[in-house]
Amino acid sequence: MIIIGCDYHPGFQQIAFVDTDTGECSERRLEHREEAEKFYRDLGGQGAAVRLGMEASGHARWFERLLGELRFDLWIGDAAEIRTKRVRKQKTDRQDAELILRLLLEDRFPRIWVPRGENRDLRQLLWHRHRMVQARTRIMNQLQAVALNEGLRCKKRLWRDAGREQLEAFELAPWASRRRRDLLELLDQLTPTIAELTQAIEQEVEKCPEARRLQTHPGVGALTALAFVLIIGRADRFQCGKQIASYLGLVPLEESSGQRRRLGHITKQGNSLLRFLLVEAAQVTVRSDPEWRSKYFHLAMRRGRKIAKVAMARRLAVRMYWMWRKGWDYEQLKKFGSHAGQPGTGDGVR
Numbered sequence: 001m002i003i004i005g006c007d008y009h010p011g012f013q014q015i016a017f018v019d020t021d022t023g024e025c026s027e028r029r030l031e032h033r034e035e036a037e038k039f040y041r042d043l044g045g046q047g048a049a050v051r052l053g054m055e056a057s058g059h060a061r062w063f064e065r066l067l068g069e070l071r072f073d074l075w076i077g078d079a080a081e082i083r084t085k086r087v088r089k090q091k092t093d094r095q096d097a098e099l100i101l102r103l104l105l106e107d108r109f110p111r112i113w114v115p116r117g118e119n120r121d122l123r124q125l126l127w128h129r130h131r132m133v134q135a136r137t138r139i140m141n142q143l144q145a146v147a148l149n150e151g152l153r154c155k156k157r158l159w160r161d162a163g164r165e166q167l168e169a170f171e172l173a174p175w176a177s178r179r180r181r182d183l184l185e186l187l188d189q190l191t192p193t194i195a196e197l198t199q200a201i202e203q204e205v206e207k208c209p210e211a212r213r214l215q216t217h218p219g220v221g222a223l224t225a226l227a228f229v230l231i232i233g234r235a236d237r238f239q240c241g242k243q244i245a246s247y248l249g250l251v252p253l254e255e256s257s258g259q260r261r262r263l264g265h266i267t268k269q270g271n272s273l274l275r276f277l278l279v280e281a282a283q284v285t286v287r288s289d290p291e292w293r294s295k296y297f298h299l300a301m302r303r304g305r306k307i308a309k310v311a312m313a314r315r316l317a318v319r320m321y322w323m324w325r326k327g328w329d330y331e332q333l334k335k336f337g338s339h340a341g342q343p344g345t346g347d348g349v350r
Helices: 034-045 061-069 079-084 093-105 117-149 155-159 161-169 174-206 209-214 222-232 241-247 272-288 290-303 305-326 330-336
Strands: 002-008 012-019 025-031 050-055 073-077 252-254 263-266
Touching: 002 093, 012 093, 025 034, 025 093, 034 061, 050 093, 061 073, 073 079, 073 093, 079 093, 117 155, 117 161, 117 174, 117 222, 117 272, 155 161, 161 174, 174 209, 174 222, 209 222, 209 305, 222 272, 222 305, 241 305, 272 290, 272 305, 290 305, 305 330
Parallel strands: 002 050, 050 073
Antiparallel strands: 002 012, 012 025, 252 263
16 A cells, blocks of 8 residues: 655645555655646556545645545545644654654544535535625625715615615716616625525425424524534534534633633634524524523623623534434424433433
């Protein structure tokens, strides 16, 4: 078997590899994309088994597809954990590739879970809709500013037929009029696009029983349910709700030593889209569920509204995890509860 340690960069990669049958070692720098593709295709033509390890990084989809086509064994490692295994204070691309190779050979490589190609493609659907909604919001805010400058303050009524007629009726200077016209045209283009993407998400949810089950929880819509399923991947990856909250970056930073315990803001280490959707969904749940509303206002009085919103989002994430793991809908969750961490259940931290 040929084992390769790869330090991947967008424009090139530094590799260190060894043939375990002959003991031959070597290293190379491969420019992207032609030189690297030729090297790996030639290696695949030799018929030897190949295992390649690299740190988790972006801008490598083409490389992952190439290795999948050649049936190479690709291992993606936790970049932060690999960094902790570095002994020298010097850091170069060659040393990084050698470190990854050594971890592979010593069976200490911190491999992480990687979603399938279908999962990644559906994530692109979620991100695309999210970015389109953000763009529409920015355009609508600019049009609201135009209306306010002309003395028209009607908030959401601006987007009804009567409000739009008033907005278009204002006599503006030439460039201000051009700006208004362009913004309205962009708004008219984005609205049907977002509606089409929303319909596609709803169709994907119909194919996913886990997402449909999560939708039974108050405040959780198709977008939040599908994003939770796609980003978490498998419920059995986690042993308890605390691990879910940590994975999504909804736990506070901590710097404690001895008798001192210091907590900071949340880590924000997880997926930013899912964290945003959970905060939005938790606020809807607060408005629709009396128990959640009481809990929210109690936290808001003690710690402030921002912290209370994040705390409710964390609670929602843990609830959705237990619904998924146990195969329950919302009514079953209310009846039985998660019993997380109680003696004899085996659902706590292992």
